[in-house]
Amino acid sequence: MLKGRRIALVEDDEIMGASIEQRLRLEGADVVWVKLMQRAVGALRTPRAPIDAVVCDIRLPDGTGEDLFATLCRTATPPPFLFITGQGGIDQAVRLLQAGAADYVTKPFEMAGFLDRLAHLLRPKGEAVDQPFGQSSAARRIGVLVAQAAENDRPVLVRGGAGTGKALVARRIHHLSDRSAAPFAEANLSRADDPLAELDAAIAAVGDGTLFLNGLERLPPKGQDRLSVWLDSPPLARLVAACGAGMEAALRDGRFRGDLFFRLDLFEIPIPPLAERPEDAPWLLHRMFDAMNARREMPLRGISALAEQAVRDHDWPGNGRELRARLVQAMATATGDTLFPSDLFPERQTTAADRLPTLSEARDTAERTHILRALERTGGHVIEAAKLLGVSRTTLWEKMQKLGI
Amino acid sequence: MLKGRRIALVEDDEIMGASIEQRLRLEGADVVWVKLMQRAVGALRTPRAPIDAVVCDIRLPDGTGEDLFATLCRTATPPPFLFITGQGGIDQAVRLLQAGAADYVTKPFEMAGFLDRLAHLLRPKGEAVDQPFGQSSAARRIGVLVAQAAENDRPVLVRGGAGTGKALVARRIHHLSDRSAAPFAEANLSRADDPLAELDAAIAAVGDGTLFLNGLERLPPKGQDRLSVWLDSPPLARLVAACGAGMEAALRDGRFRGDLFFRLDLFEIPIPPLAERPEDAPWLLHRMFDAMNARREMPLRGISALAEQAVRDHDWPGNGRELRARLVQAMATATGDTLFPSDLFPERQTTAADRLPTLSEARDTAERTHILRALERTGGHVIEAAKLLGVSRTTLWEKMQKLGI
DNA sequence: TTCGGGCGTTCGGATTTCCGAACATCGCGG
DNA sequence: CCGCGATGTTCGGAAATCCGAACGCCCGAA
Structure with a gap:
């Protein structure tokens, strides 16, 4: 029943944790057992593979399961949470379920019933086909947005850094849309010697298909005018544009017309960098x-x-x-x-020849560069920098002293 | 807070029921008290007036609140249910909340807290005539002003920031007024390419209805003249204008005629931003x-x-x-x-874009990569890696534990 | 089989780090 | 002149980190 599912187990009690872990493994699940809240935050926020469900104790040595759940909710959609607790009250159960927890079980419990309830809250599997962008929640969101974009016919703007697969997203939108049999014409404005000719060629080729403009921020003013006119015509084709990190600067400097941008920015698909x-x-x-x-x-x-x-x-x-x-x-x-x-x-x-720096050395250089970055951002404001770095003012001063800043 | 709301109370205990009923009536609610499950099914399935919320005991002489809820769910979407019980358990609470109950309170309870939770789960049902703009005192004030405006025929000026629902207010004034059968003509001056044409078209279309001018501060001088003339004519239609944050600046800079503004600003409906x-x-x-x-x-x-x-x-x-x-x-x-x-x-x-990682976060990632590098070099030999990094074996183990390596 | 070494893990104490509370100093504007 | 806020500096206690010393486990060599 749990075969191939990844279950996170957050439980500080050794005996209870071991027994649950063993049983879940017997059922074929892949178990990640963490014993501290702080580790759980890390393990659930950036998991190695997606977690299908979380079994979570409430009282932990360094916090509570409620805090963990709330923390995760702030930045991501958490997997279904099944809370288990020994001394919880009804109020707590009500509060957690209202916050979106999937289930709440009191210890001690019958293992069979527990497994039933755990299996019950697992979302049906098998959506692997339409997840071509990754397994993170961000990647799944991209998949959803692409599917939505394919369903309507409005212009789409794909935003993402270099090499994030903006062209892949555009092709997939075309492929999923009802224009999939029509041409897919791509104009790559950042690589082209003559962006205008590239744009014209793509417009000429697109027919009633999908026009993909890659590197939008590099479109010269004349090309922007031409694109604007083409949009007014109105075109038979559907437009998908993509831009990178330089777009904001281009808009600020006036190298790109704001009105045109807002006509293109009706449906935005942001692709976060792989590092995130x-x-x-x-x-x-x-x-x-x-x-x-x-x-x-x-x-x-x-x-x-x-x-x-x-x-x-x-x-x-x-x-x-x-x-x-x-x-x-x-x-x-x-x-x-x-x-x-x-x-x-x-x-x-x-680097094989030379000596690896000591751990404390590496730590010091990392701290040093990080402190400098923070100070740069705050314009030398020590108090703000300390706040930004999450340390007290005195600690920052101490560190700066030690590192010679 | 509960004024005008209809609350069903399902409770067999005379004392408890009477006390709750009395208190709810004091708060202005309309209370329907039933003491048997069968009666409750009838009262909730075919109420005289829509029920806004149900306060429901669980143990009843002829059944349970759970059965009642389940029965209702089979044939309709029940109102929000707040269960109150003296001897319920966590399992029951979890089961009910998963089934869609809104809240669950154990007896005995503080009346104040209970009323808070009851008020919290009251959802606006359909077009609640009395409170269409919100439940804050500011929103109720808007409702009152709208009703007043609908009763007379003078020009109205709606003031509010972007997206505060100025058009909604205007439509509502029209709808409540005795012109509701006549046309409602809207001219949106801020979105239009040619504000003058927009104004003319609306004036032509309005007849004896309501003319709604949105984005008044964007009306060019010629349009102001035309509007002034139209007001002098005198018009058959009633005027509702709306302006945003730019109005004061337009008046200061002379882009908008002060005399015209004061002719429009006879009855002002200010809509505070949602943040307030x-x-x-x-x-x-x-x-x-x-x-x-x-x-x-x-x-x-x-x-x-x-x-x-x-x-x-x-x-x-x-x-x-x-x-x-x-x-x-x-x-x-x-x-x-x-x-x-x-x-x-x-x-x-x-969050990576704006917020710098904490100093300890940066340190952790640095340590992590560094340890991995050392382990890579030693081929996974922990002791050698520890020596390379200048820490003891146990420390390295501890760090690997913490960083999840 | 025993032995030894690498490894996972725990434990208690030495050490370091971190923080808040001070206090002095230094502009800076009223 | 004072008040105010930011910074430089010190101090003591709380919290963490680090380390050596263990203990047990497993595996390969003897």
């Missing part, structure tokens, strides 16, 4: 790896857990595109039958 | 939610109490319009069956 949804990186890695491995002469056996962890922790300034490039490189040059971190990040090998 | 009447935001939320949820293919179960709190705390720079937009977005993209704060405020998910 770390659980998508290993997911993408495996997806691409499987696809590429199948076409390989001598298939690799798999990916090292260390490599997966390294992929998770990397910053991915080039987002998905960088990941693909690294993987292609790694699979071409891999020496063994397994992908290791050094295959994906060959540039790190150069 | 926080209790209206959740009210509006529930109103819109109910209306939209009814038209939904798969209705949501409800709104998390946390989301409600977030709505109350938000600033609402875009007022009601922003609320509606957020709700539409949230209901389209909600992943679960309950609305959570993150559904309504998806932009908070990307």
Whole structure:
């Protein structure tokens, strides 16, 4: 019944936790057991794989399950929560259910009934098909927005950094829409030598299909006028535009007409960078790896857990595109039958000769750069910087003293 | 607070029932007291007037409140149920709330708190004639002013920020007035390309109805002259104008004729921004939610109490319009069956943009990457990695534990 | 089988860090 | 001149971190 499901167990009591964990594992579930609230926040906010349900004790050594739930709700849609508690009251149960918890069980409980209720609140599985963008909640949201965009015919604006897959989103909208049989014409304005010609060619080719304008912020004024006129005509085609980080600056500087932008910005699909949804990186890695491995002469056996962890922790300034490039490189040059971190990040090998800095050294440099960044943002305001960094003024002063700032 | 509301009280205990009934009547509620389940089914299924809420005991001589609720749910959407019970358990509370009960209180209870919770779950039903704009005193004042305006025939000036529902007020004045059968002609001067043409078209269309001029501060001088002439004619129609925050500046700069303004400003209805009447935001939320949820293919179960709190705390720079937009977005993209704060405020998910990570967070990520690097180099050898990092084995273990490595 | 070493884990105390509460100082404007 | 707010500096206690010393477990070598 729970086969293949990932259940998070938040419980500080050893005996109770062990017994539940064991039973859930017996049922085939994948259990993540954390014993502290702070760890649970981390484990649920940025899970390695999506969590299907959370079994949560209320009294924890460093907080309460209620706090945990409220904290998660502030920034994300939490998985269904089943609270278990020994000394809870009715008021607490009512409060939690009103806040959106899925269920509430008092200890001690019959294991069979508990499992029933847990299974009952698991959302039906099998929506893997329409999740081509990742497994994070952010990625699922993109999938929903794409489906919505495909259903109507209004202009869409895709926003995201370099290599986040804006073109993929545009193609998918086209593919899911009722124009899927019509042409899909792409004008990439940032790569083109002559953006105007690129725009004209795409407009000429699009017919009643989907016109995809990539790199909108690079469209020169003449092109903006032309696009505006084309929108007024009115066109047979549907417009999907994409812009990157430079859009806001272009609007501020007047390099892009505000009125045109607002005509395009009716339905916005923001794609957060990979760094903000770390659980998508290993997911993408495996997806691409499987696809590429199948076409390989001598298939690799798999990916090292260390490599997966390294992929998770990397910053991915080039987002998905960088990941693909690294993987292609790694699979071409891999020496063994397994992908290791050094295959994906060959540039790190150069440091092999010298000594790794001490942990405290690394910590100090990290603190140093971080403090400087905060001070820069506040314009040298120490008190505000301390607030920003979440430490007291005196502590910040102490650290600055120590680090010589 | 309960004035004019119809509350059904299902309670077999004479003393308890009498005390609640008396108190509810004191608060101005209309109370229907039934002492048997069978009677309650009848009274709730075919009430003389719609019931706004049900206060329901669980143990009744001829059945239970649970049965009553279940019976009603089979054939209709019952009003919000507040269960009160003396010997109920947590399981019962959980079961009822999961079934859709609004609240659950154990006897004995503080009457004040009980009334709060009862008032909290009262939802506006349909077009509540008396309170169409909110439940704050400011909103009730708007209702009174609208009614007064509808009774006479003088020009009305509605003042309020963007998205505060100025057009709604105007329509309501028209609807309540004796011109309700005549045309309602709206000229939106702020959105129109050619405000003059917009004004002329509306004047031509209005006949003996109500002319609504929205965005008065944007009316160009020529239009002001024309409006002035039209007022002198004298017109058959009644004028309702609306202006936003820019009006004072327009008057100061002379972009708007002072004399014309004072001819329009005879009866002013000011609409304060939502931020100044926080209790209206959740009210509006529930109103819109109910209306939209009814038209939904798969209705949501409800709104998390946390989301409600977030709505109350938000600033609402875009007022009601922003609320509606957020709700539409949230209901389209909600992943679960309950609305959570993150559904309504998806932009908070990307906190990385504005908020710098805490110093300890930065330190943790730095330590994490550094430890991983060391482990990678030693091939997973913990002792060597600890030596490399200059910490003891136990410390490294502790850190790995904390950072989830 | 025993032995030893790597590893996971706990524990108590030494040490460091962190914070709030002070107090002095330094502009800065009224 | 004073008041005010931000900063520099010190201090003591609370909280954390770190470390060595254990104990038990597992696995491979002897």
